[in-house]
Amino acid sequence: xxxxxAILGSTGSIGTQTLxxxxxxxxxxxxxxxxxxxxxxxxxxxxxxxxxNNVVICDESKYAEVAEGxxxxxxxxxxxxxxxxxxxxxxxxxxxxxxxxxxxxxxxxLAALEAGKIVALANKETLVxxxxxxxxxxxxxxxxxxPVDSEHSAIFQCLLAAQGNAVEKIHLTASxxxxxxxxKEQIAAATATQALKHPNWSxxxxxxxxxxxxxxxxxxxxxARWLFDIPAERINVVVxxxxxxxSMVEFEDGAVIAQLASPDMRxxxxxxxxxxxxxxxxxxxxxxxxxGKLTFENxxxxxxxxxxxxxxxxxxxxxxPCALNSANEIAVAAYLKGEIGFYDIARLCEQxxxxxxxxxxxxxxxxxxxxxxxxxxxxxVIR
Ligand code: MG
Numbered sequence: 001x002x003x004x005x006a007i008l009g010s011t012g013s014i015g016t017q018t019l020x021x022x023x024x025x026x027x028x029x030x031x032x033x034x035x036x037x038x039x040x041x042x043x044x045x046x047x048x049x050x051x052x053n054n055v056v057i058c059d060e061s062k063y064a065e066v067a068e069g070x071x072x073x074x075x076x077x078x079x080x081x082x083x084x085x086x087x088x089x090x091x092x093x094x095x096x097x098x099x100x101x102x103x104x105x106x107x108x109x110l111a112a113l114e115a116g117k118i119v120a121l122a123n124k125e126t127l128v129x130x131x132x133x134x135x136x137x138x139x140x141x142x143x144x145x146x147p148v149d150s151e152h153s154a155i156f157q158c159l160l161a162a163q164g165n166a167v168e169k170i171h172l173t174a175s176x177x178x179x180x181x182x183x184k185e186q187i188a189a190a191t192a193t194q195a196l197k198h199p200n201w202s203x204x205x206x207x208x209x210x211x212x213x214x215x216x217x218x219x220x221x222x223x224a225r226w227l228f229d230i231p232a233e234r235i236n237v238v239v240x241x242x243x244x245x246x247s248m249v250e251f252e253d254g255a256v257i258a259q260l261a262s263p264d265m266r267x268x269x270x271x272x273x274x275x276x277x278x279x280x281x282x283x284x285x286x287x288x289x290x291x292g293k294l295t296f297e298n299x300x301x302x303x304x305x306x307x308x309x310x311x312x313x314x315x316x317x318x319x320x321p322c323a324l325n326s327a328n329e330i331a332v333a334a335y336l337k338g339e340i341g342f343y344d345i346a347r348l349c350e351q352x353x354x355x356x357x358x359x360x361x362x363x364x365x366x367x368x369x370x371x372x373x374x375x376x377x378x379x380x381v382i383r
Contacts, residue, residue, distance in 0.1 A: 002030040007097045010034035011042040013204045014099035014122040021270050044069035056084045084108045089115035098123040113143040120272035122148035124223045129322040130367045131226035146272040153268030154246030154259035161257050171248040173240040174217040175200050190342045200243040200263045209332045218310020232314045239297045305346040319362040319370040326374035327352030334382050
């Protein structure tokens with residue numbers, strides 16, 4: 001039987017690469033549902049190419065445009081997040097690919113988990129903002145989260161070799177981003193255009209800016225804490241500029257298992273879609289003679305303060321990571337528009353943590369309140 005897939009955020013970087021894998025394996029997968037925030041043209045095109053049953057445009061003002069584009073097709077068109085939440089829970093969906101950007105992915109992800117689905121999760125902000133609620137929901141409903149983030153897919157793959165042995169440490173690799181070798185003064189003056197030039201990965205603009213500040217790596221520490229139930233103190237970030245080793249797991253005897261592949265998101269996406277089988281995904285295979293060597297260095301928390309802030313937020317726990325994520329979303333959007341400087345992103349995030357109304361065991365309502373209040377405060381500071 002074909003695996004029936006729902007792709008939340010089908011027009012983004014992860015969404016389009018997921019569809020590329022489906023295109024290569026039509027005999028294995030069927031696309032049941034796709035959604036986009038506002039990219040109507042590509043959404044319509046995808047619905048036609050993959051003969052998708054249900055299509056959701058989250059921006060309700062664009063419903064008519066999508067409905068018009070698909071009027072002579074077999075696709076049913078819906079608008080808004082509420083529609084998306086009920087459609088992901090439907091019987092005819094086997095795997096939900098969570099590829100929406102930022103906090104907006106939280107509600108549909110929870111809806112999929114409540115329906116006991118397999119969620120291939122790329123939307124790390126969901127775990128950053130509400131890790132305890134997301135993982136509890138998963139357990140309560142016998143749902144499964146398979147990591148799509150390349151580092152977490154790597155850790156998951158390394159853990160298949162654990163044979164029940166306890167993990168001593170996770171070594172989370174980081175490319176170091178475009179400013180790895182820049183001085184603090186150079187980084188302070190960096191423009192969004194410069195920050196968007198990632199050396200190894202081609203990704204969406206939000207995660208590319210997060211990579212340049214290393215907030216992305218900080219979020220990945222928090223993501224790993226929840227996915228693998230390991231305290232953040234035992235998650236070590238190591239800068240590895242070639243992005244060939246996607247992460248490593250260390251055991252008590254000092255043995256380290258690493259996962260390697262060329263930097264291409266189709267590898268972790270494909271593994272989540274076809275797990276436990278492996279399928280070809282069209283990526284470049286490693287040539288070790290051509291690579292020559294792999295290098296490593298420690299992360300510099302002075303030049304990349306966002307990484308330290310993420311460790312601080314997960315150490316405080318409660319709603320602190322949610323506030324950090326919210327402030328970061330607003331700050332990154334402002335930075336992309338040229339409204340603030342590079343280090344203002346870290347400053348705004350730090351202020352959000354300092355001024356937080358701390359809740360130790362937040363409910364979902366507390367998470368939404370923290371997200372919205374922090375966003376408002378951060379916007380006010382920017383103004
Ligand atoms: Mg990653």
